[in-house]
Amino acid sequence: MMEYLPVILFATIFLLILFGFPVAFTLGGLSVLVGVLVFDVDFFYLLSLRVYGTMQNFVLLAVPLFVFMGIMLEKSGIAERLLETMALLFGRFRGGLAISVVIVGAMLAASTGIVGATVVTMGLISLPTMLKRGYGPRLSTGVIASSGTLGQIIPPSVVLVLLGSVLNVSVGDLFLAAIVPGVGLVGCYLLYVIGYSIIFPDRAPAMPREEVEAFRKKGFTGDVIKSFVFPFMLILAVLGSIFAGIASPTEAAGVGAFGALILTAAQGKLKFQILKEVTRETTMLTSMVFMILVGATAFSLVFRGLEGDKIFLQLIENANMSPYAFLFVVMLIVFVAGFFIDFIEIVFIIVPVVAPLFVAMGIDLIWVGILLAINLQTSFLTPPFGFALFYLKGVAPPEVKTKHLYQGIIPFVLIQILFLVLIVLFPEMTRILL
Structure with missing residues (x-):
C-alpha cells in the first residue's frame, strides 16, 4: 500500500481540485495530513525550512x-490608445482590424503579460468596433481571446517566471528562448487572419477609405508616435536590461513597475484612487499565487519523501517509454488538465512531479519550459473553463453568444497545437538567441 501512496495522493488532490475545492488548501492540507501520518511531527520542521x-x-x-x-x-489608457491607432493603420486592408488586434495583443504581452487585463481591454475596445464594421462574431472573439493570451509565452511572462522557479x-x-517561438506564434495568427479574410471577405471587410482618411487628418502622425513610443520604451527598459546582462529578471521587473508608474503619470492618470486599485489587485493576485506555492511546497516535500518521483520513473522504465514518448504523455496530460484547472495549479502540481524525470532522461529543461508555456497558454482558451473566454464573455455585447466564443477559438487552439508540434520537431527554435 505504501508504495502506491504517492500516486494515490497525486490522484486525490487532482480530483478534489476538479470538484472545486480551493487549490492552496487542498494541496497544502492533504499533503500536511499525509506528511504527519507518515513522517511524524518532525515533518513540520522540514516543511517550515x-x-x-x-x-x-x-x-x-x-x-x-x-x-x-x-x-x-491597463489603468493608464496606453492599451486603448494603441488599439485605436493600430486600427487606423491597418483598417483600410481586408481583415485589417483583426490584424491590428493580433499585433496589439503581442505588444501588450511584451509590456504587461497579464492575460485578464489584456483580454478585457481589447474586448471592451475592439469587439464592438469589429462587429459594427461587419466582422463575424466567431473571428472577432477568436482573435481577441487568443491574442490576449500571448502574455503567457512572450516575455516578460509570469508563467515563465514560475516555470523557471519550478524547473x-x-x-x-x-525569456530569451521564448522570443522566437512567441514571434512565430504571432506570425501564425496573422497568416490565419489574412487567409480567412481572403476566403471570407464579407466576414472581415476593410474600413471605408473616406473614414480612414478623415481620421488620418487629425494629427495622425503624432498619435502613432505617442502610441508606439511609450510601450516600446517600457519593453526596451524591461527586456533590454535583462538581455544586455545589466539586470536580473527581478531587477528588470522593478524597472518595469517603476516605468509603468511614470507612463501612467505622463498620461495624467496617476491618481490616489488608481494607485489604491492597482495595489489591491496586485496584492490579491500575488497572495493567491504564493498561497498555492506554499501548498505546492508541502506537496512536493511529501511526494518526494514518499519517493513518488522514483515510482513514476520506474513506471516509465517498465513501460519502455522513450524520452519523446514521455514528453508526449506529459504534454497531453497538461493539455487535458488545462480544460479543467488553472495554469498556476498545473505549474505547481504537475511540473514538479515530471521535472526530475526530464532531468533523468537528459532532456533540455529550457526547451521543455517553452513547450509547457505554449501548452499552458491553451488552458486559457479551451472550453469549458478557458479563463480568456470567461473574461471576454463578461464584456461582450448581448448578441455574442457562448457558442460564438467556443467556435471562434477552435482554429486558434489548433494553430497552437500545430506550433507546439513544430517546436518539438525543431527544438533549435528555442536556442537561436541563447
Missing part, C-alpha cells in the same frame, strides 16, 4: 512586480 527557502527565492519577487506593471498599464532554470534564459 522548505517554505522559508521558497520565500527567500529572489526570482519570485518578479511576480508581484510584473503583475503591478501590467495592471498599472530550477534561469528565467533570463527562458
